[in-house]
Amino acid sequence: MAKINIFLVDDHTILREGLKGLLSxxxxxxxxGESDEGRKAISEIARLKPQVVIMDIRMEGLGGIEATKEIKRLCPETKVIVLTMYCHREYIYQALKAGADGYLLKGASFSELEMAIKAVVSGHRYLSPMVADQVVDGYLRVEKSINKTPLESLTKREREIVNLLAEGKSDRDISQILCISPHTVRVHLSNIMKKLGVKNRLEMLSFLHKVGWPPQ
Structure with missing residues (x-):
């Protein structure tokens, strides 16, 4: 079996030396090959065409995300594994969007890095468990936001007003009960109608009746 050629990109010499020793x-x-900065790494990687690049994110000069994007443009067959201490969702999304094939935390074991290298070379993605949790959590948050019903999108105050409206209360009644001005009530009602997709109060009451609001 042919060896997997690997290129290291990290601005900490001791980390690169440690990785080289373990990988050997x-x-x-x-x-x-190795580099301590993204821009220098790009030219070397374009020349050497390694199968795998292990890439840090935060470095002097060109950062890892920008470097990953350029490497994937020049060498689309090269797999990039981000190896970083950062588990922030924004970094993860940016790295994956740039084309990273793996995202590993520096707290991972060497055996996990070996597993990640073999996974990406085989055509799979590899995410550290904590990173995968962040990706799934972010996806579920987006799905929940997208799939909200119109009533679920109302604020607490708007729901209070809808409840009172469904009970047959007038604007003046709502104003007195909630201790807000009639103008504020009208502003809330306008926002509620937009969220529910209705044009007037009659349509709003009809909508509430159809969905059985308020819930028993």
Whole structure:
């Protein structure tokens, strides 16, 4: 079996040296180059065309996300594994959008890095468990937001007004009960009608009746 050629990009010399030492212990791996900065790495990677790049995110000069984007443009067959201490959702999304094939945290074990390298070379993505949790959590948040019903999109105050309206209360009644001005009540009603997709109060009451509001 041919060795997997690997290129390291990290601005910490001790980390690169440590990775090289560990990777050299695996007969399947061959470190063909290294760089401490994204821009220098791009030209070397374009020349060497390694199968895998292990990339830090935060570095002096060109950062890892921008470098990943350019590497994937120049060498689409090269797999990029981000190896970083950052587990922020924004970094993860930016890296994946840039084309990263894997995202691993620096707290991971070396055996997990070996697993990630073999996974991306085989055509799969690899995400550390904590990173995968962030991705799934973000996806579910978006899905929940997209799939909200019109009534679920109302604020607490708007729901209070809808409840009172469904009970047959007038604007003046609502104003007195909630201790807000009649003008504020009208502003809330206008926002509620937009969210419910109705044009007037009659349509709003009809909508509330159809959905059985307020719930018993």
């Amino acid at each position: 212990l695996n007969p399947d791996f061959n470190v063909v």
